[in-house]
Amino acid sequence: MPISEFALIRRFFASQPVKNPITRLGVGDDCALLAIPDGYELAITTDTMVENVHFFAGADPEQLGHKLLAVNLSDLASMGARPVSVTLALTLPKVDEAWLAAFAKGFLALAERYSVDLIGGDTTFGPLTLTVQAMGLVPRGQALTRSSARPGDFIYVTGCLGDAGLGLKIKQGYSCENPEAALKRFNTPDPACEMGQALIGIANACIDLSDGLAGDLGHILEQSNVGACLNWDDLPLSPAVLNYISDTGDWQMPLCAGDDYELCFTVSPDKAGLLPIDCRRIGVIESQPGLRFYKSGDIQLLQVKGFEHFS
Numbered sequence: 001m002p003i004s005e006f007a008l009i010r011r012f013f014a015s016q017p018v019k020n021p022i023t024r025l026g027v028g029d030d031c032a033l034l035a036i037p038d039g040y041e042l043a044i045t046t047d048t049m050v051e052n053v054h055f056f057a058g059a060d061p062e063q064l065g066h067k068l069l070a071v072n073l074s075d076l077a078s079m080g081a082r083p084v085s086v087t088l089a090l091t092l093p094k095v096d097e098a099w100l101a102a103f104a105k106g107f108l109a110l111a112e113r114y115s116v117d118l119i120g121g122d123t124t125f126g127p128l129t130l131t132v133q134a135m136g137l138v139p140r141g142q143a144l145t146r147s148s149a150r151p152g153d154f155i156y157v158t159g160c161l162g163d164a165g166l167g168l169k170i171k172q173g174y175s176c177e178n179p180e181a182a183l184k185r186f187n188t189p190d191p192a193c194e195m196g197q198a199l200i201g202i203a204n205a206c207i208d209l210s211d212g213l214a215g216d217l218g219h220i221l222e223q224s225n226v227g228a229c230l231n232w233d234d235l236p237l238s239p240a241v242l243n244y245i246s247d248t249g250d251w252q253m254p255l256c257a258g259d260d261y262e263l264c265f266t267v268s269p270d271k272a273g274l275l276p277i278d279c280r281r282i283g284v285i286e287s288q289p290g291l292r293f294y295k296s297g298d299i300q301l302l303q304v305k306g307f308e309h310f311s
């Protein structure tokens, strides 16, 4: 006989010791309770992953657990918030104990790494749908937003672009040598938690790259009422992505493929020397709206778009 809803919650999700002093009450009551320290704001975000939309049917459950939490922690990172707690809503087509054990393992290992408490959730029957709400602390008034880029700011990204996109191409049948690194970036991204927190007081605007640089930087430009010019030669591209481009001619992939989970942020030139993290300057914010880029000695208007649901 399959285990009951409550036994399932107890067995897989309710046995973690509390890691954060702000967690006053965790799993088991109608609500969890958090004590927000003076001088901080609570940053809150939600991301859902739906089978056959965000992941393939039959995807590895341990990797799914990791990725579900990682994409939420990445949103906290982009605001400069330190992750503290999460809730987990699971809609499951059946109770598969091996699946649940592997999912919980991937999820809880990443939670452990960032001292995140799982403080509640919901468990229901239905098509496989995984939702996390993540909460983090950010010093009052200092969160990094999409709306505060200024003309003249330098634009930076952490890490390399397009490796997760390459991982997806590989899953869809593209073959290349040494596919492991790209697949790892797609399956188990690392949220840039420390980097986001280190940018507080230095960066103006920041966003995490979930839907591709062109679309995500586009959100900063729109919400800040500015434009930008990027330099193609400055984009951080791995040898594997460069090989993919020379193989296929698909040079736009690293600009419009999702799942990078790196940060893109802007910094005024007088603070650029303060940057404490490894990152690459890729362009500059301008007052003229639109996203332009400098490629092969030419200034072009970038027409590529990021991923959007319903379109």
Ligand code: ADP
Pocket (backbone or CB within 6 Å): 009, 013, 014, 026, 027, 028, 029, 030, 031, 088, 089, 090, 118, 119, 120, 121, 122, 123
């Ligand atoms: P209620 O019906 O009052 O909303 P539930 O029966 O849904 O409560 O859940 C019981 C407790 O277990 C609550 O504290 C809830 O937050 C927690 N919970 C339910 N599902 C999960 C889950 N997947 N992960 C963590 N906690 C969960």
Ligand code: MG
Pocket (backbone or CB within 6 Å): 121, 122, 123
């Ligand atoms: Mg409930």
